[in-house]
Amino acid sequence: METMITVEHLTKRYGDYVAVDDVSFTSKPGRVTGFLGPNGAGKSTTMRIIAGLTPATSGTATVDGTAYRDMPNPATEVGVLLDASAQHAGRTGAEILRLSAMTLGVGKGRVEEMLDMVSLTPEESGRRVRNYSLGMRQRLGIANALLGNPRILILDEPANGLDPAGIHWMRTLLRDYADRGGTVLLSSHLLHEIEIIADDLVVIGHGRIVAQGTKEELLAGNGTRVRSLDDDALLRAMTAAGIVARPVAEGGFLADVAPEVIGRLAARVQIPLVELRPGDGANLEQMFLDLTAATARESTTTQGARP
Numbered sequence: 583m584e585t586m587i588t589v590e591h592l593t594k595r596y597g598d599y600v601a602v603d604d605v606s607f608t609s610k611p612g613r614v615t616g617f618l619g620p621n622g623a624g625k626s627t628t629m630r631i632i633a634g635l636t637p638a639t640s641g642t643a644t645v646d647g648t649a650y651r652d653m654p655n656p657a658t659e660v661g662v663l664l665d666a667s668a669q670h671a672g673r674t675g676a677e678i679l680r681l682s683a684m685t686l687g688v689g690k691g692r693v694e695e696m697l698d699m700v701s702l703t704p705e706e707s708g709r710r711v712r713n714y715s716l717g718m719r720q721r722l723g724i725a726n727a728l729l730g731n732p733r734i735l736i737l738d739e740p741a742n743g744l745d746p747a748g749i750h751w752m753r754t755l756l757r758d759y760a761d762r763g764g765t766v767l768l769s770s771h772l773l774h775e776i777e778i779i780a781d782d783l784v785v786i787g788h789g790r791i792v793a794q795g796t797k798e799e800l801l802a803g804n805g806t807r808v809r810s811l812d813d814d815a816l817l818r819a820m821t822a823a824g825i826v827a828r829p830v831a832e833g834g835f836l837a838d839v840a841p842e843v844i845g846r847l848a849a850r851v852q853i854p855l856v857e858l859r860p861g862d863g864a865n866l867e868q869m870f871l872d873l874t875a876a877t878a879r880e881s882t883t884t885q886g887a888r889p
């Protein structure tokens with residue numbers, strides 16, 4: 583069976599307030615799923631429910647059909663980093679990992695391996711966590727999440743506090759993890775990061791899903807959407823002409839030039855087109871702002887910020 587996170591009709595109410603409202607999505611193996619939404623949209627709540635830390639009001643969240651709470655040794659199935667600051671402040675980083683390793687039944691060698699992987703030096707891992715910088719806490723949290731060698735990672739804002747080299751490192755780590763068949767669900771406010779790393783996107787606003795799909799589907803645009811009666815030949819012709827074209831899920835391509843250029847090329851190589859139109863998407867930031875405009879807390883004015 584595939585190692586997949588499945589969220590179905592998940593709802594969470596706090597009194598009259600609906601924090602998560604009928605949310606359904608899947609996060610698939612071999613793919614990084616980016617979970618996006620404005621502050622207070624319900625991302626952390628959804629992730630906490632998946633990780634068994636908060637009960638749902640209704641609906642289900644499962645991993646391979648099993649709820650996190652029902653797994654015999656969940657940390658060997660699902661690695662979770664939800665709040666890096668919540669780690670025991672009085673313990674050293676190494677102590678925290680050794681305790682987790684004991685609970686999980688993994689060897690001490692794995693602790694050293696993970697510390698090395700997240701680039702915490704022996705001196706740093708010997709310091710108490712209260713003296714860690716935010717980026718160091720994130721690194722420790724990622725080490726903790728990976729300790730049990732899980733096939734699924736759930737990370738809430740893992741890039742928070744990481745320096746540029748750290749963000750690059752994390753990107754490489756998660757890409758490699760997914761490429762080896764792992765499932766990654768991560769939330770982030772760093773849209774540029776998500777744009778680079780995510781394969782699939784789930785966008786949430788006011789507790790409701792406002793868009794989901796592959797990154798290509800959601801960001802298709804700015805160039806030209808083209809489909810023909812012979813897409814293989816069209817791709818060869820576009821490539822030969824130096825045009826960059828990405829296949830899209832519904833069929834055909836998104837090419838990085840204007841429709842007229844594609845129209846002329848298709849006429850020259852005599853390939854009948856069945857679709858030719860400007861791509862209608864934008865970058866992730868624009869998509870995010872458009873999709874969540876109705877649920878955003880701020881207007882676009884910055885007037886009040888002027889001195």
Ligand SMILES: Nc1ncnc2c1ncn2[C@@H]1O[C@H](COP(=O)(O)OP(=O)(O)OP(=O)(O)O)[C@@H](O)[C@H]1O
Pocket residue numbers: 596599601619620621622623624625626627628
């Ligand atoms: N224990 C709680 N009691 C009452 N309301 C809560 C509780 N936990 C979360 N909420 C509310 O649920 C909503 C969703 O919060 P959540 O932390 O899931 O948002 P988020 O999308 O992760 O936001 P951010 O991007 O700011 O981290 C918020 O309005 C929050 O105040």
